[in-house]
Amino acid sequence: xxxxxxxxxxxxxxxxxxxxxxxxxxxxxxxxxxxxxxxxxxxxxxxxxxxxxxxxxxxxxxxxxxxxxxxxxxxxxxxxxxxxxxxxxxxxxxxxxxxxxxxxxxxxxxxxxxxxxxxxxxxxxxxxxxxxxxxxxxxxxxxxxxxxxxxxxxxxxxxxxxxxxxxxxxxxxxxxxxxxxxxxxxxxxxxxxxxxxxxxxxxxxxxxxxxxxxxxxxxxxxxxxxxxxxxxxxxxxxxxxxxxxxxxxxxxxxxxxxxxxxxxxxxxxxxxxxxxxxxxxxxxxxxxxxxxxxxxxxxxxxxxxxxxxxxxxxxxxxxxxxxxxxxxxxxxxxx
Numbered sequence: 418x419x420x421x422x423x424x425x426x427x428x429x430x431x432x433x434x435x436x437x438x439x440x441x442x443x444x445x446x447x448x449x450x451x452x453x454x455x456x457x458x459x460x461x462x463x464x465x466x467x468x469x470x471x472x473x474x475x476x477x478x479x480x481x482x483x484x485x486x487x488x489x490x491x492x493x494x495x496x497x498x499x500x501x502x503x504x505x506x507x508x509x510x511x512x513x514x515x516x517x518x519x520x521x522x523x524x525x526x527x528x529x530x531x532x533x534x535x536x537x538x539x540x541x542x543x544x545x546x547x548x549x550x551x552x553x554x555x556x557x558x559x560x561x562x563x564x565x566x567x568x569x570x571x572x573x574x575x576x577x578x579x580x581x582x583x584x585x586x587x588x589x590x591x592x593x594x595x596x597x598x599x600x601x602x603x604x605x606x607x608x609x610x611x612x613x614x615x616x617x618x619x620x621x622x623x624x625x626x627x628x629x630x631x632x633x634x635x636x637x638x639x640x641x642x643x644x645x646x647x648x649x650x651x652x653x654x655x656x657x658x659x660x661x662x663x664x665x666x667x668x669x670x671x672x673x674x675x676x677x678x679x680x681x682x683x684x685x686x687x688x689x690x691x692x693x694x695x696x697x698x699x700x701x702x703x704x705x706x707x708x709x710x711x712x713x714x715x716x717x718x719x720x721x722x723x724x725x726x727x728x729x730x731x732x733x734x735x736x737x738x739x740x741x742x743x744x745x746x747x748x749x750x751x752x
Contacts, residue, residue: 537629543644
């Protein structure tokens, strides 16, 4: 039985903003001891300095104290609640970088048609190695991608002997329609989306600001995941179907093993960084408490710029609700 939390040598850990990689925790209790996060389970107790961790991935069976979460937040560590081995993303906390530079860079690129098209072309060029896509329009890129993926499905069907009758997917219910192969594809893709989502959040980028996809809170997640489907999820689904393994769990565990084998997390980190901040980009992601100004660009925050503060004029009143449990000493014993 493998260890229930991920361990690797420092040189094997992928880095997020020059910090030590992610730590995956499963079936364990997380607490705080001074400036360290303590991971406790029946097999071992592990102390991890919080400031060294970029992303803490909390898997199934994990319990965490308020103190541990506060320490991780103060250390600028992302906390992601994920499925087994990180293959699904359920929720996330603060990113490892307190600066908003990468997010601003992403927003700048996605709101300028010329720059957005350049990033989209870079994404498609990763799918068409050796081909020149520098002059293609989005319509041409979509057409070429459609042709490529159709041929790829047919090639996988020929390779495995599994019949392929086209992609069938019902929005909002991935498993309501389609044969076993389609259901395996949906399950594997859902796991891949979770992995990409966790990396994007960990880097401090926005999962919603996509370059090819748009209109969803996970548009950028879909963009990044599409870079790896032909290499991972599609061949995996055909292989599993050929072996008669047609459960969602089969796809999820199969993708997990491929991710661990190829160190895909590290590759996704590198690809996202290269797409948003290619070599030669003047990019700074330091933390700064500033206020935007239409004339000056930015002014220092933490300063009262009014002679007299009238909070009610700005809609700031007492309409705040807090729900706080009783102190331990105030709880009456149960008869």
